[in-house]
Amino acid sequence: MTSVNEQEAIRKLMVFLQEWDSAHKVARSQILDNFIKSNDKKTEPDLELEFSQGASLFLARLTVWLRMTYTYSTCLSKLLRSIGIFLSAAGGCRYLMEFLQMGGLLVLLEILGLNHPSEEDKRESVKLLQLIADLGRMYKELICENYAIQLLKTLMAHKIRTALLEGLVALLTPPRQEAFAGCIDTDKDPTSLCPRKPVLVYIQQAAAAKAVGELAKESAEVANELIQLRVVHGLMVAAGNLDHMASQRHASISLQYFVHTFPFVEEGVKKALGHTLFQQFMDSAETWYTKINPFQAKELACNTVDIPGDMTRMQPTGEQE
Numbered sequence: 200m201t202s203v204n205e206q207e208a209i210r211k212l213m214v215f216l217q218e219w220d221s222a223h224k225v226a227r228s229q230i231l232d233n234f235i236k237s238n239d240k241k242t243e244p245d246l247e248l249e250f251s252q253g254a255s256l257f258l259a260r261l262t263v264w265l266r267m268t269y270t271y272s273t274c275l276s277k278l279l280r281s282i283g284i285f286l287s288a289a290g291g292c293r294y295l296m297e298f299l300q301m302g303g304l305l306v307l308l309e310i311l312g313l314n315h316p317s318e319e320d321k322r323e324s325v326k327l328l329q330l331i332a333d334l335g336r337m338y339k340e341l342i343c344e345n346y347a348i349q350l351l352k353t354l355m356a357h358k359i360r361t362a363l364l365e366g367l368v369a370l371l372t373p374p375r376q377e378a379f380a381g382c383i384d385t386d387k388d389p390t391s392l393c394p395r396k397p398v399l400v401y402i403q404q405a406a407a408a409k410a411v412g413e414l415a416k417e418s419a420e421v422a423n424e425l426i427q428l429r430v431v432h433g434l435m436v437a438a439g440n441l442d443h444m445a446s447q448r449h450a451s452i453s454l455q456y457f458v459h460t461f462p463f464v465e466e467g468v469k470k471a472l473g474h475t476l477f478q479q480f481m482d483s484a485e486t487w488y489t490k491i492n493p494f495q496a497k498e499l500a501c502n503t504v505d506i507p508g509d510m511t512r513m514q515p516t517g518e519q520e
Contacts, residue, residue, distance in 0.1 A: 439499025
């Protein structure tokens with residue numbers, strides 16, 4: 200049987216939850232303020248003690264309210280910070296699991312794509328996404344599969360933009376030794392061929408090729424910065440990767456944007472490809488990779504195209520007055 204103290208603690212928990220359930224928006228905002236002030240940086244045992252072993256009941260209510268109001272809520276950052284206290288609590292991995300099971304991940308990603316949330320709201324969403332990503336590779340892939348592009352677009356407004364762009368361009372040209380990491384060991388059978396499997400670096404290459412194109416379309420400033428980082432060279436390398444068609448396709452489509460938008464890029468790519476290959480590219484960038492032979496692929500992989508730094512300051516086609 201429960202002790203008198205335990206019964207009293209449970210009674211207080213039920214009163215608190217009933218208060219939350221019946222409260223209007225202003226009152227709930229005040230409850231969140233008090234919760235953040237009293238429980239920031241608490242551990243899982245601390246939170247369970249605070250809520251008489253029923254902390255998950257309050258987390259569930261916070262998550263449900265988030266799902267119901269994230270498209271218009273005026274106290275979204277407080278709600279996200281409150282959820283963050285649970286998700287970041289030491290020893291609180293189960294809180295993360297519960298949040299995911301209630302659909303919290305997709306809500307966080309949706310928030311990044313909305314227009315009304317403030318920078319603080321989006322910053323709090325990114326913090327929670329980082330906590331989820333830290334659970335392991337499966338969760339990182341889950342985030343990327345749903346909205347990786349939307350997350351990158353949001354992060355373009357922050358100081359880490361240059362570092363992110365540099366990282367994306369670097370992924371376009373993976374080290375040769377890593378690219379062959381997926382090959383089987385042929386020592387036992389020298390006559391066997393190494394299968395062309397989409398190893399991790401190729402998957403990253405394809406994702407980066409798609410991302411740089413999407414980001415460039417969002418901002419001429421970002422597009423110029425990518426060109427200075429030699430994105431054109433990297434996209435041509437990826438387009439010549441006969442071992443991974445996704446890399447070729449996404450690289451071709453992104454390269455098409457830069458060529459059509461910046462005349463100086465078109466000139467440089469045309470010079471590097473030669474008339475015949477360039478014409479095939481211009482005719483249909485989406486299917487261009489199907490026409491590339493091994494010799495041409497090698498030429499793309501070894502391309503030396505470079506855009507002078509002063510050229511990137513020129514306005515792209517369609518923006519000149």
